[in-house]
Amino acid sequence: MSTNDDWTTERMGDMSDKTVIVTGANSGLGFEAARAFATHGANVALACRSVERGVAAGERIRDDAPATRLTVVELDLADLDSIRAFATSFADTHDDLHVLCNNAGVMAIPRSETADGFETQFGVNHLGHFALTGLLLDQLRGTDGETRVVTQSSGLHENGEIDFDDLQSAHSYDEWGAYGQSKLANLLFAYELQRRLRGAGIESVESVACHPGYADTNLQQRGPEQSGSTLGLWGMKAANAVLAQDAATGALPMLYAATAPEIDGGEYIGPGGFQNMRGHPEKQRSSGRSYDETTAKRLWDVSEELTGVRYGLDSN
Incomplete structure (x- = not known):
């Protein structure tokens, strides 16, 4: 474990x-990360399901960075056609891609399915980003210098298990169990991507994982809102008010993973304060399950089959 007690966006x-x-750049962690990238001069693509909300977020970012170069591009991670359209549009309008932040997600919502029939948490949090990264890999590889894929997980991945017999939770659904599975899948993917890149002799692309700790965003409220639980909604709001750090601080691990020169592929970054729920970013270890290479390889193969996106990177 390596601490960075004073790391802030000033060091980007x-x-x-x-x-x-x-x-997911229109709100929460994604918005704060996009604003930090923009205020440091980056050309930022806000990949948002709602273009309207993305445009509004871009206007707020321009208040802090009037000279910033921003584009808002529609991306619905619950629809493989939208993911393919986004990747095509981005490649047509941008020559380079230095950092891909796989940040968007849903948490503990009632069971639903994506446009392609995937359970929504697994489909959006894992399969959507798996497909997106694969479709953008050539652009990452073709960009001069080091490029990075940063995948946002959660401390709750520790509760997750990959149920290959019921990946889509069709037979039994627990909203928190499905969330934990999706967040564990994020880590298995991030680490397996790093192994496959190196196995293919690709040294220029780094795959890094991170988690925000407990950050005050709209993410926690969507489950109670969709299930109609007023008590649950007020409970989440109260917990956020008492326990959570603000979204800008929660975005620091992702920003550190994306920009710090001392970061290597295959690392896991999270806040180093109380129970890893708050504080400045540091290098950490994720759960034992997240480093299981047999599970990671199987999940990779299943993910390629389900999404139809093939990386051309063989496992060793």
Whole structure:
């Protein structure tokens, strides 16, 4: 474990020659990360399901960074057609891609399905980002210098298990269990991507994982809202008010993972304060399950089959 007690966005440096994608950039952690990238000069693509909310977020960012280069591009991670359209549009309008932040997600919502029939938490949090990264990999590889894929997980991945017999929770659904599975899948993917990149002799692309600790965002409220639980909604709001750090601080691990020169592929970054729920970013260890290479390889193969996106990176 390596601490960085004083790391803040002030240490990000000039990013005026960098192009960054942030998924879910219209609110919460994604918005704060996009604003930090923009204020440091980066060309930022706000990848948002709602273009209207993305445009509004871009206007707020321009208040802090009037000269910033921002684009808002529609991306619905619950729809493989939308993911393919986004990747095509981005490649047509951008020559380079230095950082891909796989940030967007849903948490503990009632069971529903994506446009392609995936359970929504697994489909959006894992399969959507798996497909997006695969479709953008050539652009990451073709960009001069080091590029990074940063995948946002959660401390709750520790409660997750990959149920290959019921990946889509069709037979039994627990909203928190499904969330934990999706967040564990994020880590298995991030680490397996790093192994496959190196196995293919690709040294220029780094795959890094992170988690925000407990940050005050709208994410926690969507489950109670969708299930109609007024008590649950007020409970989440109260917990956020008492326990959570603000979204800008919660975004620091993702920003550190994306920009710090001392970061290596395959690392896991999270806040180093109380129970890893708050504080400045540091290098950490995730759960034992997240480093299971047999599970990671199987999940990779299943993910390629389900999404139809093939990386062309063989496992060793």
